[in-house]
Amino acid sequence: MNDILKLTAIEISEKYKKKELSCTEVTKAFLARTINTNKDLNSFVAICEETALTTAKTVDEKIARSQELKLLEGVPIAIKDNMCTSGVRTTCCSKILHNFIPSYDATVIEKIKNNNMPILGKTNMDEFAMGSSTETSFFGSTKNPWDTKTVPGGSSGGSAVAVSALQAPLALGSDTGGSIRQPASFCGIVGMKPTYGVVSRYGLIAFASSLDQIGPFSKNIDDSAALLSVISGHDSKDSTSQTQIDTNYTKLDSLKEIKIGLPKEFFANLDSKTKELYQNITNKLSNEGIILEETELPSLEQGISTYYIIAPAEASSNLARFDGVRYGYRNEQAKSLVDMMELSRSEGFGAEVKRRILIGTYVLSSGYYDAYYKKAQQVRTIMKNDFQKAFNNYDVLISPTTPTPPFAFGSKSNPLEMYMNDIMTIPANLAGIPALSMPCGTVNDLPMGLHLMGNLLEDKKLFSIAKRIETILGFNLQNPYWEK
Amino acid sequence: MTINKKTVEHLAKLSRLRFNDNELLAFTKSLDDIFEYAKSLQQVNTEGIEPSAHAIPLQNVFKKDEIITYKNIDKLFENAPDVENHSFKVPRILTN
Amino acid sequence: MNWEIVIGLEIHAQMSSKSKLTCHCDASFTNEPNTHICPVCTGQPGMLPVVNKQVVESAMMIGLATKCQIRRHNEFARKNYFYPDLPKGYQISQYDKPICEKGELEVEVNGIKRTIGITRVHMEEDAGKLVHAGSDNIKDASYSLSDLNRSSVPLCEIVSEPDIRSAEEAVAYAQKIRQIVRYLGVCDGNMEEGSLRCDANISIRPKGQEKLGTKTEVKNLNSFKSIEKAINIEVERQIDILEEGGEIVQETRHYNESTNSTKSMRSKEDAHDYRYFPDPDLVPILISDEWILKVQGSLPELPEERKNRYINSFSLSGYDAEVITAEKETADFFETTVSCGSKPKETVNWIMSEILGYLNQKGLTLSQTKLTPKLLAELLLLIDKNTISGKIAKTILPEIIETGEKAENIVKNKGLAQVSDEGELKIIIQSVIAENAKVVEDIKSGNPKAMGFLVGQVMKRSGGKANPGKVNELLILALE
């Protein structure tokens, strides 16, 4: 297998500067890998060979002229299919958008193009990012390169697989309740959800507006920090975009004393093997002089309930625009407006999306608003306060990213069971705080992730501590699929 | 039992969805499970707690009152299922 | 039975900002379908709204002008419902936190002043427009076309308390609102183009009863005339129902101007539950004292204040002050004219009768003509100085309006100046006396009325230019 594929994004950048590699070579290598493996993994729903190579050519001209390259310039990237790409089909892996071609770029895409990062293609995902396994995609599920009988996690399963199967050195995902971190954990790579508002949501097809955040997938922490530096920044087109952001995450600081909290709610019911894995990790860290303490955030136990009221509520409204009038799928037989809208939506949306629309409609409907939606928003406030208290004492909070290793396809047929998968990742979205998952070992030869949560707008500190942990733990990313 | 078939039928109407009986049954069951689980929320004492509509408090974000003409209007129509007279065409609204 | 009419009005005023409420599209009216649109106001996937600050300040101005309290912590909510003119499937509006509340407005109907409470003023985006094909009425249309030019155009919805007691009062209130938003310059008040739209909540109850009757909401009142007619017809309908022992159904009814009737708009499909919730794409708007003071300071003089000032400083009658301040444009014109030296009372008369009369028949507005306050003042001064008679002045007014020529020049060129020169007049008088011996006899035999006839004759021969006073004087001398 081509060794280029194993390189990190930053290693690739270095080789460009030293003129040891051309962008075209690199882009072709990843495109080839993607094309050869996609039938098998189904991680991409669109491959943009031509445009990727055109971008590569521009970069090679700059290299030839020994022009200064921007951060990650020329490093190929894969994009989750819920980010609008002008002229390239953007579907959210839903039938209702199967034919939708945006006439505009999401702000993150503008930034990626601005830095001449070749876009390899659009990646598979749970329909409208609603799922934790990429099984709800209209284009079929994506396989986990660690074991193709298990799910890659979701909703950003395609992007996670792209990086872990060496189809792309970098990828973008979106995270509403763990949709970057959980698949990163399941695929044994690094996935990061920035502080809410650090990355613009303009052009990201909304699932739950107050929770959605775009973030990077990568092989390691340095690549993750570099990619966040490229895509972050204030955007006047997004009212919820943060105004005060230092968008340079590359120069990580080395902290003298690191104090980490372990929320006991997250270590409660783990099976013995998993417990053991995290016990070893905490031991290693404290041996290195990092202070670890068990702590309590009682409101975390309400995470799932709170999330599965707030997210569907916003989704039920965000997905109302898919009505067959201006774009997307329309039932052509319908004789009346209501028939057209009802049939287009019923045929265009999958079961999980419909379920969440129903949940959201219920909690907002008259008579239930206060008992459910308002209540959940109040608990959300309590949870934020719990975190603020915790971060007065600790630099970061750590836990497993998921309660279990990747599970088999079809094994979580009960929705509630599926939702439980997000128990550790959801609170960070509700509180808006930055969080990441980094590979930390395996259980039954399947990868497990270490989940770090940091304080609001302390994304850089989060990276710095993650980097330190990365050097202590080390981790061999290599999965069985690399040799395929 | 928090959710029954009638509720789901009403929710379907509100959200412009249409179900056959099996679907109705399935959604009734799964919604009921979910709201049974969510009952735990009611135990939390939220007296005097402000609801959070946003992850992070921001305020007074505005745009300037200036006209910027969008250049790709025709592209918007390329995605439209049915167009007539540069407008989005929909089937008859009232039937009786 | 003796019924009391109870009316509350909801007025949607389109804010005259350059761009729309949440995107940068041109907010102005156009007949070309879907030419003022973009991905945001057509609800394309992934698009986000950003609020137009101008609209927030316009709403504050309306609130301050109607004695409302301005809310310090504002938020936008989503009103969720499906319709082909509503691209996002929800309308960005305000729900339980409107920007202005608890205001009032005084209206006067044939001499009786009453205060109408204003419940709230809130900001929201407009929906698009549907064109129904095959018929102008939606029921027989075979299909419909959605035009989103109006989508996301900023509106202020001004909701009154159910304090209005008659159709006339409703019209007076609506006219007052229109006058105020036009004075504030936040809305052009153009009802034909829909910049000002009105819905009426109408109910009746037996006189003396506390409890309100069941109301109906009547929509599509797009002129003051239709407000009046629709209310009267709907009240009649309700009275008939109740007096026949029936019950009023709470519903929305559509007023049809041509048939002068209201029709129920219920359609079995929609179960109404708007599921309002705070829009997570928009952040709260916090309004500080400083901000309110700044806007307060920017308020122009309002009709009421101006009316009183005219009564006091120009000693106009209440009536004259009322009519001249009805439209800001006219009031401004009046004031500048007076500042150029003309007499207030005369100026009012000339503007209201001669000028507006002429403009109405020509279908023009002041600003569309060449007439300036200075030109009018000059004309009126010529009358004062007896250079021309009022009659002559009226005949040359149209030319001034059309050409913008100075009155003085027109008078000179056409030789219209009054003749007060005795020599000239004596000659005419002699010939008139000579030709009317009979009349002269009458006068001498003590019938002064006949005098008027001779004066008329002299005026006639002078082509109306003779100074009537002078003529009289000289005639009397000549007949002695």
Ligand SMILES: [Mg+2]
């Ligand atoms: Mg309204």
Ligand SMILES: [Zn+2]
């Ligand atoms: Zn627009």
